[in-house]
Structure formats: structure tokens, C-alpha cells
Amino acid sequence: MTQTAARPMAGSRRGGRDEAAATTRARRGRVGQETTNWTTMVILLLCSLTVLVPLYVTISMSLKTTAQAVDGNAFSLPTPIDFSGFAEAWQLTNFPRAFVISVLITAATVAGTVLLAALASYAIVRNWERRLFRWSFFYLLAAMFLPFPVVALPQIQLTGLTGLANPVGVTILHIMFQLSFSILLFTAFLRSIPLELEESARMDGATTGQTFRKLIFPLLAPMGATVAIFAFLASWNDFMMPSLIIADSSLQTVPVVQSIFQTQFSNNYNVSFASYLMAMAPAIIVYLFAQRWVLEGVTQGAVKG
């Protein structure tokens, strides 16, 4: 079920990369001859279908009546248009509360990941010749090889013992699991920032903290966007960790409360798709407004990652 929600987003990421390539090519076209590359065009159109078709099914399903939703024709248009799926999903999942919790967890994860990873990367890159920093880099990277399911049981017990069996605990764990990949991206990017910039700041009398705050962190912004996007997707779409860590079900996140819609014995496609759509909406809206930065960020990640 979470995959259903996650797939269109993963898809849009892929589509985004293609579009970015297309804009570069189009720009180049304007300078030189104005020809359309039909092969690329067709391939890109087909690629965009992988995003648009699931999105169409999601929207049309959510507007169907229960009887029409189960009839086996996923592509049919909803007749009559019925909004009761939204009402039911809203009520069954206590949507507003789950949504606020998901937003807070995600926002804290994104902010925490960007800040902590940037700080750690700066310290590591500028002290690369010292063994402690070099090894701590490898130590942090090693966490990439530890998927959550492997450490799930001890984490459940630890969070239970320390009173962190709640959204705060999930946020901390999300940041932790996101850290290694983010540090990898940041360190690679930091190495390309000339040391001379920093030296000039030093000569103006900046302390290390000031250098980071006023010079390095702003320079890291493009990579920061990449890191933030990855952290956002990982945190917003996560199902397993919140479902295991959060003890109080009234504090659960959106993907977890949505899991009640699909069971072995019953299909409520209209209600579940209405709910998925509500969960996807913020990501889509953010994407529409922040398209430029997202695209830049993703291509940054594509090159460095």
C-alpha cells in the first residue's frame, strides 16, 4: 500500500530527470538549428506515461462509487462522480491528526538531516588528514549497509526503554538513517569548494563557526536541496519504522493509518485511493511550486551520487 503511494513519486523523480535533460537540449536547439528530436520526444512521452497513468487511475478511482471501483475497469471514468470516498477516508484514519504528525516528522527530519550532515561533512572534509575524522567518515558510511529491518527489534526495545516510542523517536531514527548517504553527498560536494574562499574569510577575521554559517552552508545549498529531497521522500513515505516504533496509535503517521484499507478479504479502492491522493497531495503541490530547485537538486544528486 505504501508502495502505491510511493511509486508515483519515485516515478515523478525519474520523469523529472528526463525533463531536465530535455530543457538543456531545447536550449541548445534554440542556439543552433531548430529541430525536434522525434526519437527523444517519443521516448520522453512514453516515460511521462509511467507517471500520468497511475496518477490518472488514482484520481479517477478516488472519485468512483464503491460499486464502480470494484468492477475491474481501472481506466473507466467515474460516473457518477462521488466524493464519499474522501469523507470516509478522512474519518476512518482521523486524517488531519495523522497528517500533522507526518508533516512534523518529515519537516524535523529534513531540517535535522541537512543541518547535521552539513556540519559533519564540513568537519570531516576540512580535517581529512586526521585519523579520527577519516575513520568517523567510514564509520558513518558503514551505516548505509544497515537497513532498518535488521536492527528493528533492538530499536523497538531501546525506544521503549528511553521513552522514545513516539514520533520524536521516529524523527531521530529517520535523521540517523538518512545521515550516511547525506554525508556522502555533502563531502563530495565540499571537496569542490575552493579552500581559497575560506582563507579569505579567515583573513577577514571569521571564526570557524562564522565561516560555516556565512560561507560554507550557503554554498552547500544546491546539494542541500538534494539531501532535503531524499530525506523528505524517505521520511514521508516510510511505513515500517513508524508502524513499529510509535506505540500510541493515535500518534501514527499517514502511511500507517492508511494500511487499514486493503486487507486480504476486502477491497475498498475508492476509499483507499482517496486517502492515497490526500497523502500524495502535499508532495505534488510542493513539487509544482519548487519544480526548479527540485530538478536542479535531483540532477546534482544524479551526478554525485
Place this chain on the structure above:
Amino acid sequence: MPHSIPARTRVRVALSAGLASAALAMTGCAGVAGAGGPAEITFHMSKPEAIPYFRDLVQQFNTDQQDVRVTLDTASNLSAGFLRGNPPDVGLLNYNMEMARFMERGALSDLADLPVAERIRPDVQELVDQYATYPGRTSVLPYSVAAASVIYNVQIFEDNGLEVPTTWDELIGACETLLDAGVTPIYATFKDPWTVAQGPFDYTVGGMLDVAGFYEQLNAEGTEVGPDSAVSFQKDFAEPVARMNELLLYVNDDAESKGYGDGNVAFAKGEAAMYLQGPWALGEIAKTSPDLELGTFPLPVTDDPEDLKVRVNLDLALWIPEAGTDKEAARAFVEYLTQQDVMDDYNREFLGFGTTEDAAPAEDERILGMQEFYDEGKFYQGASRAIPLTIPVDNYIQALATGADPESTLARLDADWARVAFRE
């Protein structure tokens, strides 16, 4: 499992002061549990279609009295809760092999002294014990039983002059009649393995064998299960599986590519006369054809009408964990839930059968056909559900239905069973 050590409590207090309170602030819901307030308990119920029903019931209970405040929990993870030491205070959910593991390890408290324990039918309580027992305890109380058998389209049966078959020969005769009339006798959905396992397989095995007795002996054999053991799948299941394959000759031609959802819609549209599914499918069929006249009858597998039995499972069972915060409050809520009219209301609404001696009989015509068998205790739990999930039995059965060699498939099931027994 660690018990309240002072140091741990201190850590928890210190941390919750800073962090957990942040969590509460985050959600904007202040903690209510004061020293003098009502006892707070959580109630786990995760059957999706019954959530609105139990939400109302909990609200009713909370307004009726002031001592206990119940919160309905529909999303928390049970295994994590038990591991963490804070499981829900009352659980009401499907009872199966996975749930039985908690009971087997003594995680559930004794409910034998509750008044309702006296009222539960012994043969229904026995269904709980078929999975596992914990010495000296009645840890799980059956709340509602779902009975499954053959769902049939009353109109199609009448149009073809058919009676409900009570023997194997009558059943095959009915199938032939339907086939001659150009009607698909049985709608099957091989694409979803569980539908083959819980339908044709469980019905034919349950109709011919004493399922509980078989597994009792099989458990006793343990690692010895194989071609030479006293009981084994390859020996005892060969005949039922042959019957199943005979029956499956009468299914729709495209069964391999149809799933559960397709089956419900097709059957609702009258595309077949019989459908081997449980009461859960009735609600799904009603989504498409709310007024379709349906009935149920146990699948006859032998030539003796006395052998007719229905397949049952514990749709909902009640338990209170040992590690609960307030067992007295939990018991008060359980007593409320187990009042006869509350239980009857649930069963009426969700097509279940009552588990107590004085339960009201079913009223819905679609399940009436199973009442007499249920009342007489002629029922069994599905054979495919008594096999640990580590063995992909549903897939083996799907293979059987789509043409795999029964002998070698059942032999493999024996080998798997022995291996799991060896590991434990």
C-alpha cells in the same frame, strides 16, 4: 521481558520530560491521565470494516460510566507492543497461528473467572486450543465465528431445477446439469493462492478428514513425518486432493488469471452458480449486487449426508495481555463487550455466528444454511491454516489446482513439516 526497574523508570521520566512532552506538544493533545481521573486503557481492534461499529461502541461505553476511559487502537503493531512491554490492554482480533504464539508463551492473562467464560460453548472454546494452549489458563475467549462453505446463486439453482446437494454424487450431478445448461458451475480464482487454499482445499480436506485429530497426530510425529509415518500429508491428503482436482474440472476456463476481486464481481453478476468462499466475500459481492439472492451449503465430499461439515475460523477473539497497564479496567470493558446483546448485535451486523450457549441464531438468509451444522458442532478449522507460515502451503495448493503432481507436492509438504519440526 524487563520489568519495572527503578533506574529504567528514572531514565524514562527524565527523557519523557524533555522529549515525550515535545511529542505531546507536537500533536497538540495534552495527556489526560491524572492521578484521580478515570483509568486509561487501549483497545486493539483492527478489522477494517468493523472500525466504525466499535468506535461507536467504545464511545457508548465511555459515556455510560466514569471509571474507565477506552481508546480505540486500530493501527499499532502488536509484535512491537509486546516486545516493548506495552501491548494494548484489550485485544479483539482474528485468532490464528500468529496470535497463538503470544498465548503459548504466556503473554496473555487468565480469563477463566470472567462470567462470560462459563457461557462459551466448549466446542467453540476448543477451536482456540487447537492452535496452542497455556497450562492452567483460558487466555483467549472466542467472540465471533465466521463459518464458510459454498455460496450459491439461488436463482440459477431454481432455474435449473437443482436442490442443494448433500452427497458428492449429487454435487457432481448438479455440476453436470449446470454445464449442460451452459452455466459455469463454480467460479474459482486461482490467481490468489489463499482463495484456493481456504476454499476448495480446506473444504475437501475438512469434509473427509478429522482435521484437528490429524494435526494432533502430525504434531506428535514431528520430525518423523514422511512416507513411513503413521499420518502424513502424502498419505491422508491424497484422497481429498484427488477430489478437489475432480471438482476443479467444473470451474471457469479463465480461473488461472482471476483474482479474489474479479471473482466477487463475476459471481455478483451471476456468471457462475457456486463460489467457494467465506462470509467475507458476501459483503464484497453486495457492493456490486446488493439484492442478489444467495445461500450457503457445506460442500459434500463423501456419499454420506451425515459427514457434512462447515469450515469455521475465529473471526474475533478477546484477550487481555499480562503486561497491560490496568487489568481491572480491561476486565470491566471485556465484561461490557461480552454482554449477550452486544455480541449478538455484532454477529448480526457482520454475518458471524455466536460463540455462547445462549447466542441468538443467525438471521441473514445468506448464512442460514450453515446454522444447523454450526449448532450441532459439525465444523472444522481450515487445514491450510494449521500450517506455519514459513511453509508456503498456499502456493503448493495453487500448484495442485493448476496441474502439479499431487504425490510429489504432498511429499514436499511432509518434508517441509519435518524440517520445521526439527528446527523447533
